[in-house]
Amino acid sequence: MSANMADNMQVNPIIGASVPRxxxxxxxxxxxxxxxxxxxxxMLHAALLGSHYAHARILSxxxxxxxxxxxxxxxxxxxxxxxxxxxxxxxxxxxxxxDKVRYSGEPVAAVAAIDVQTARRALRLIEIEYEELEPVTxxxxxxxxxxxxxxxxxxxxxxxxxxxxxxxxxxxxxxxxGDPSSAWDQCDVIVExxxxxxxxxxxYMEPSSTVAEMDGNGKVTVWTSTQGxxxxxxxxxxxMGLPMSKVRVIAPRIGGGFGGKCEFTNQPITALLAQxxxxxxxxxxSREDDMTMMKRRHGGRIYMKTGATKDGTLVARxxxxxxxxxxYADESPEVSPVAAFFxxxxxxxxxxxxxxxxxxxxxxxASAFRGFGNPQATFASESQLDDLAEQLxxxxxxxxxxxxxxxxxxxxxxxxxxxATMKACLEKVRDASDWAGKRLHGxxxxxxxxxxxxxxxxxxxxxxAGAGANVLLNEDGSVTLNCGAVDIxxxxxxxxxxxxxxxxxxxxxxxxxxAPDTDSSPYQFQTxxxxxxxxxxxxxxxxxxxVREQIYRHxxxxxxxNSADLELRQGGVVGVKGVPDAALPFAAIAGRALxxxxxxxxxxxxxxxxxxxxxDPKRMLLRGFALMPDAIGIFTFGAQVAEVEVDEVxxxxxxxxxxxxxxxxxxxxxxxxxxxxxxxxxxxxxYALTEEMLWDNGRMINPTMMDYKIPGMADAPYxxxxxxxxxxxxxxxxxAKGVGEICAVGPAPAIANAIxxxxxxxxxxxxxxxxxxxKAMQSADDAD
Amino acid sequence: MTDKQAVTLSINxxxxxxxxxPRRTLLQVLREQLSLTxxxxxxxxxxxxxxxxxxxxxxxxxxxxxxxxATDREITTIEGLETGGELHPVQQAFIxxxxxxxxxxxxxxxxxxxxxxxxxxxxxxxxxxDELSGNLCRCTGYVKIADAVLSLVDADRGQN
Numbered sequence: 001m002s003a004n005m006a007d008n009m010q011v012n013p014i015i016g017a018s019v020p021r022x023x024x025x026x027x028x029x030x031x032x033x034x035x036x037x038x039x040x041x042x043m044l045h046a047a048l049l050g051s052h053y054a055h056a057r058i059l060s061x062x063x064x065x066x067x068x069x070x071x072x073x074x075x076x077x078x079x080x081x082x083x084x085x086x087x088x089x090x091x092x093x094x095x096x097x098x099d100k101v102r103y104s105g106e107p108v109a110a111v112a113a114i115d116v117q118t119a120r121r122a123l124r125l126i127e128i129e130y131e132e133l134e135p136v137t138x139x140x141x142x143x144x145x146x147x148x149x150x151x152x153x154x155x156x157x158x159x160x161x162x163x164x165x166x167x168x169x170x171x172x173x174x175x176x177x178g179d180p181s182s183a184w185d186q187c188d189v190i191v192e193x194x195x196x197x198x199x200x201x202x203x204y205m206e207p208s209s210t211v212a213e214m215d216g217n218g219k220v221t222v223w224t225s226t227q228g229x230x231x232x233x234x235x236x237x238x239x240m241g242l243p244m245s246k247v248r249v250i251a252p253r254i255g256g257g258f259g260g261k262c263e264f265t266n267q268p269i270t271a272l273l274a275q276x277x278x279x280x281x282x283x284x285x286s287r288e289d290d291m292t293m294m295k296r297r298h299g300g301r302i303y304m305k306t307g308a309t310k311d312g313t314l315v316a317r318x319x320x321x322x323x324x325x326x327x328y329a330d331e332s333p334e335v336s337p338v339a340a341f342f343x344x345x346x347x348x349x350x351x352x353x354x355x356x357x358x359x360x361x362x363x364x365x366a367s368a369f370r371g372f373g374n375p376q377a378t379f380a381s382e383s384q385l386d387d388l389a390e391q392l393x394x395x396x397x398x399x400x401x402x403x404x405x406x407x408x409x410x411x412x413x414x415x416x417x418x419x420a421t422m423k424a425c426l427e428k429v430r431d432a433s434d435w436a437g438k439r440l441h442g443x444x445x446x447x448x449x450x451x452x453x454x455x456x457x458x459x460x461x462x463x464x465a466g467a468g469a470n471v472l473l474n475e476d477g478s479v480t481l482n483c484g485a486v487d488i489x490x491x492x493x494x495x496x497x498x499x500x501x502x503x504x505x506x507x508x509x510x511x512x513x514x515a516p517d518t519d520s521s522p523y524q525f526q527t528x529x530x531x532x533x534x535x536x537x538x539x540x541x542x543x544x545x546x547v548r549e550q551i552y553r554h555x556x557x558x559x560x561x562n563s564a565d566l567e568l569r570q571g572g573v574v575g576v577k578g579v580p581d582a583a584l585p586f587a588a589i590a591g592r593a594l595x596x597x598x599x600x601x602x603x604x605x606x607x608x609x610x611x612x613x614x615x616d617p618k619r620m621l622l623r624g625f626a627l628m629p630d631a632i633g634i635f636t637f638g639a640q641v642a643e644v645e646v647d648e649v650x651x652x653x654x655x656x657x658x659x660x661x662x663x664x665x666x667x668x669x670x671x672x673x674x675x676x677x678x679x680x681x682x683x684x685x686x687y688a689l690t691e692e693m694l695w696d697n698g699r700m701i702n703p704t705m706m707d708y709k710i711p712g713m714a715d716a717p718y719x720x721x722x723x724x725x726x727x728x729x730x731x732x733x734x735x736a737k738g739v740g741e742i743c744a745v746g747p748a749p750a751i752a753n754a755i756x757x758x759x760x761x762x763x764x765x766x767x768x769x770x771x772x773x774x775k776a777m778q779s780a781d782d783a784d
Numbered sequence: 785m786t787d788k789q790a791v792t793l794s795i796n797x798x799x800x801x802x803x804x805x806p807r808r809t810l811l812q813v814l815r816e817q818l819s820l821t822x823x824x825x826x827x828x829x830x831x832x833x834x835x836x837x838x839x840x841x842x843x844x845x846x847x848x849x850x851x852x853x854a855t856d857r858e859i860t861t862i863e864g865l866e867t868g869g870e871l872h873p874v875q876q877a878f879i880x881x882x883x884x885x886x887x888x889x890x891x892x893x894x895x896x897x898x899x900x901x902x903x904x905x906x907x908x909x910x911x912x913x914d915e916l917s918g919n920l921c922r923c924t925g926y927v928k929i930a931d932a933v934l935s936l937v938d939a940d941r942g943q944n
Contacts, residue, residue: 024879027887030822030862037821205826205888255888287827489886489923671882678925705831713926714917
């Protein structure tokens with residue numbers, strides 16, 4: 001039995017309790033401070049000018065009238081900035097466009113002025129002469145020989161991976177296992193189709209915002225709405241040509257992120273304006289600026305072919321994924337490979353080939369977004385499995401159960417599965433939803449509507465990149481936890497507080513969660529990849545354990561006993577087992593350490609996910625992964641069922657009820673886990689039914705909340721049943737794995753499969769708008 | 785340039801004299817001139833509801849209300865719901881039921897929920913979903929927000 005498992009047997013009851021958010025009172029009272037709520041003495045306000053054109057060369061820029069406007073303190077254009085490219089896997093972007101604009105809305109100029117109105121007025125006085133170029137907006141066209149090239153100097157950018165030959169390609173990934181070319185002969189049934197997925201906007205409720213200020217020594221402090229203070233620090237330093245030691249980033253409360261506030265948003269340009277003016281500068285985007293200038297989910301096309309024998313055994317799959325990366329790469333070199341990696345789904349398919357592209361286009365840049373690539377691939381694969389089941393005459397759940405990965409199986413590309421819970425998820429969601437009864441007998445629908453039920457299986461990862469944590473024992477026996485993790489709303493501040501409280505048997509209010517600040521926090525990768533609870537949680541727990549060991553050492557010396565004879569008592573007391581009177585408050589230990597023996601007590605731990613096994617290049621063809629799939633974390637599994645009604649006249653779809661079974665290892669905070677699942681499902685209900693960024697010749701035509709519809713309360717089902725499977729993961733803190741992303745992987749195909757079940761029409765393109773559903777119903781009728 | 789006007793606003797029981805451009809919205813004046821930053825700006829377009837405040841007890845969009853049009857009215861913002869240092873029961877319910885994640889929509893959502901319960905102390909689930917559908921939340925999926933509001937119905941009426 002591992003040490004972790006032994007700990008798990010006597011876990012403090014705070015683990016698993018639905019304790020309220022530690023920051024609940026400040027959020028409910030309106031006292032929570034978000035970036036735009038910050039005001040600094042002498043602060044200026046900034047605004048950015050976005051390009052009018054999707055693709056154009058900048059011929060000349062005249063800012064003289066803008067500079068002359070009273071109240072304007074700085075006007076910056078691309079040529080005023082250091083020529084430092086920034087980006088994650090390929091450095092292809094500047095904070096302001098320099099020679100060329102590559103999407104409509106791309107920032108070309110920045111103004112800092114005494115107020116926002118003056119800054120915006122100044123923007124209108126900037127004259128830019130453009131030579132318009134043909135915009136490339138179609139991903140397949142972009143890949144064709146002779147296509148207009150978007151980044152002429154692509155091959156000169158600093159890059160961490162091998163660039164494909166096609167000049168508009170950001171990255172190309174190919175995986176292959178078995179012998180997919182000859183395996184088709186063994187198949188009795190083959191289905192083949194093309195699927196289309198939309199560009200989805202994150203629509204975090206708080207638009208991107210940054211306040212930057214430079215001190216007299218040339219060090220810049222940045223308060224910003226970010227998913228990672230260290231990432232913002234790195235990009236800001238890089239763009240300014242400063243060492244990271246000259247940049248401090250602090251995260252106030254964050255109004256949502258979902259991947260859109262990973263890497264950088266508007267931190268670099270705001271810091272550059274602070275440098276240019278010598279005064280604090282605030283830049284808060286309007287919603288329209290955020291929608292046109294910032295990031296989004298990759299839209300794209302997926303071509304998929306799957307074959308099975310007549311008993312329902314999956315034999316072969318061929319898949320080609322082409323994703324629209326937009327004008328700059330951002331996290332594309334991670335997103336399309338992840339799409340490829342999950343295109344097999346949580347099933348055994350012995351012969352499989354997949355290729356995945358991210359392609360430059362003259363549209364806004366695509367980035368990380370909850371599930372990063374997985375929801376796209378899973379929409380195709382789970383839709384196709386239902387069509388396969390129909391042709392085989394099999395129940396969709398049965399087909400999935402028959403092929404679900406089991407403990408002795410390897411995941412695609414040969415990676416070991418830590419806990420194979422796919423079957424358990426499917427069985428749980430099947431039973432809870434009365435799947436068999438509804439599928440066989442149906443449920444009466446309201447007049448004019450048809451009702452259906454659909455399933456999707458899914459897998460994802462939880463992990464990625466290193467984490468550190470410090471736990472300091474304060475003189476009064478309380479502790480301060482500092483791990484640099486940013487809570488973007490998912491609840492990690494509370495989770496980590498619970499973990500430390502459990503490790504030291506403290507009450508929640510005896511643990512101070514320190515705000516992320518690069519001046520004091522351990523280095524920390526960002527909030528992404530469902531990594532906080534699992535990766536950072538490991539560092540936090542082990543730092544807490546470290547403090548406990550130090551407390552035991554001191555207590556053993558004072559009480560003259562072995563550490564093994566000591567125990568923690570709730571509320572900050574260490575005592576001798578079986579001797580109620582032999583007890584010391586933590587304050588006595590802290591005092592001894594501080595004044596007499598050993599120095600202050602600080603527990604610290606650094607942790608990085610280490611795979612059990614490496615990819616086996618003999619087993620499969622593997623190329624073009626910027627980040628090796630074996631390093632991305634442990635697997636998680638889930639299964640979801642949606643029940644919908646489709647209006648026969650309008651094609652409108654309503655999701656009535658939803659069941660989601662997820663293997664979470666252990667829920668540290670049950671209500672927060674449910675909150676993640678409920679929120680992920682409703683966000684992706686929007687992806688399935690209404691959300692789609694639209695461009696006309698490269699110009700976004702719906703950059704407002706009015707025209708881009710996210711689900712409201714009346715659109716979302718109240719009955720969302722979170723069914724938690726808790727099989728402790730041995731490498732995880734108290735067994736807990738991440739759930740923030742996997743819950744967002746399944747809703748689109750589950751809903752599409754429910755639509756198919758309701759009206760017999762397959763919708764291959766999401767969002768399944770009434771128009772598309774009606775069209776699919778018409779095609780289904782024509783085919784009959 | 786438009787001349788500024790003297791405006792007297794009654795907010796959370798206090799009178800504030802401000803000089804404001806007549807084109808300025810109540811949201812701008814609250815946040816930028818009076819430092820009442822609990823009211824949030826999510827769209828500035830009247831869609832998201834993050835800026836919901838009570839004007840004479842009715843939930844209104846502060847981003848669509850001109851400050852000059854709010855004179856002689858009683859304005860209540862999220863900062864005005866506490867009494868004697870105690871959070872309002874709606875605020876407490878949102879905390880207890882985790883009816884919030886990132887918290888950015890929470891002030892507007894709490895105000896809208898309070899307005900609903902003041903007007904209709906016994907709303908059904910469907911009434912809650914209808915009445916709060918003008919306040920968008922991107923994190924929670926709304927279930928726990930509904931639970932928070934339903935808990936107050938239960939507490940007041942002792943029914944499910």
